[in-house]
Amino acid sequence: MGTFQIEGGHQLKGEITPQGAKNEALQILCAVLLTPEEVIISNIPDIRDVNKLIDILRNLGVKIQKLGKGKYSFKSDELNLEYLESEQFKKEGSGLRGSIMIVGPLLARFGKGYIPRPGGDKIGRRRLDTHFEGFINLGAEFRYNKEERFYGVEAPEGLTGTYMLLDEASVTGTANIVMAAVLAKGTTTIYNAACEPYLQQLCKMLNAMGAKISGVGSNLLVIDGVKALGGCEHRVLPDMIEIGSWIGLAAMTKSEITIKNVSWENLGLIPNTFRKLGITLERVGDDIHIPAHTNGYQIESYIDGSFMTIADAPWPGFTPDLLSIVLVVATQARGEVMVHQKMFESRLFFVDKLIDMGAKIILCDPHRATIIGHDFQSTLKATTMVSPDIRAGISLLIAALSAKGTSTIHNIEQIDRGYENIDERLRAIGAKIIRVEV
Structure with a gap:
């Protein structure tokens, strides 16, 4: 069994190339x-x-x-x-x-x-x-x-x-x-x-x-x-779920990151969904450049003033595999958003770990969670966690990289199921993460 130890609270910088899908x-x-x-x-x-x-x-x-x-x-x-x-x-x-x-x-x-x-x-x-x-x-x-x-x-x-x-x-x-x-x-x-x-x-x-x-x-x-x-x-195409993960990572850590060769024409609603969270994405050729969000990011609201709901749907709707990323990114946004996970009834249960870290989240039922963003006025707290599945695992890893202090994530085999050499690739852009085999 493996464990990640993450010293969070550091800005990252550099280029990262998504793996095959x-x-x-x-x-x-x-x-x-x-x-x-x-x-x-x-x-x-x-x-x-x-x-x-x-x-x-x-x-x-x-x-x-x-x-x-x-x-x-x-x-x-x-x-x-x-x-x-x-x-x-x-x-x-x-x-x-x-x-x-x-x-x-x-x-x-x-x-x-x-x-x-x-x-x-x-x-x-x-x-x-x-x-x-x-x-x-x-x-x-x-x-x-x-x-x-x-x-x-x-x-x-x-x-x-x-x-x-x-x-x-x-x-x-x-x-x-x-x-x-x-x-x-x-x-x-x-x-x-x-x-x-x-x-x-x-x-x-x-x-x-x-x-x-x-x-x-x-x-x-x-x-x-x-x-x-x-x-x-x-x-094989580049992995759109990994691309969305790096967008979320850049925003949460206020980092300037360029994601290389993303195959823009196959990203569907992913770029615009993150823009609704207030994240700036710049298209440079076939790359995505995310500038450092030093002043945070503001969640959009609907025309009538009601707060945003982001839900999954079959393609060309928003992929359910990125809702966990949206949820963790929203914990440090300005504003509120509801995440509605329609397909799987247990995928939002990892939010208790984010709540332990200080996030303001109301789990309405197995499919819906309301997130009230901190706007970086208070940071997430480092803690010890267990990764329950691939997508929750990467979301908790992003949370840990944004939190001040040292966090530990157990059961990282779940993360390894979907992300190639993730600790090495994150260290290459400045993350302080080490893998410990237990």
Whole structure:
């Protein structure tokens, strides 16, 4: 188990480059199972969740070569499908929620796919119904071993395209169904599909492999099935969640930071949402420059004078993964804001740790919190904390970097699941943070 010790209250300065996007990488890596030909992927982040998935693919028989930093070659021409029903896979797959996305490609190519009930963040219920209802619509048979908590889908005669209306715009659910449908017979139409940039990236990669997907970027995807897919090269986008994290860090620590190569066209509402909190963002080419907010930042109010509410929504709405960052940034703003987390009922429960640090937060219910900003008139107090999940973990780390004194964060493995070498990268811009292995 690891621990971060953070001496907060210092201004930072410099440039930081975002890692490759975790959520895209998990989808893209599963897609290599759709072809026996070589697939080369670059800008893969070196983080726990992604490395776990790479290990699962290797154990499944995928031939993997590291070609350079973040660049890998994958070839799925001789897979060991018996691994899917092994005790080893049940253990490894259950520790990674993203492993659910191997089911669609395996079902499409081999007529069967299995997965143990996956784990992941402790942020509330995250159902898998959308995935399996999509597979069933395509003609697969579903089975669930309750004693072993093991899911399976089988389609020995292959899948058949159909029309389906998803009950929720699930990103991983849409990705899984799309990967299953690209090799199905006939045409599949998916309405209420997720359309996040990472899902768009997956569709673009699949089209480069020979798939026929139209409507990319909308919530209506049309997929004409093909008999086989070939290889391709693909580059993962920069991680928008990490970009939002660095924006929040700059504001909270009154630091001048430039975030390099952010892919502005794929950031959606993220820049404007932080501007609503009073944070100045300057676009310089494809970079974001945040000047030092020495005079603080003022939360906007609505035209009628009522205070701001920031809520998550499916893309192109604001991503739920950044609400924890918005919440912690608001603790030092001028003004008030309500954060409404609609998707997960446990994601706001980390606010008790911020309250212990001196933040003024009212947890209205499991989904809503009202934050009254300090305007830096009083700083957060250093404390000892435990990271409950990836996004809460980075939010607590930002709070610790802004607080005077030395804070300790335990269970940093949660942060490492989503952020690459974060302590080294923060030290490079002046943060006083050390990693202690316990």
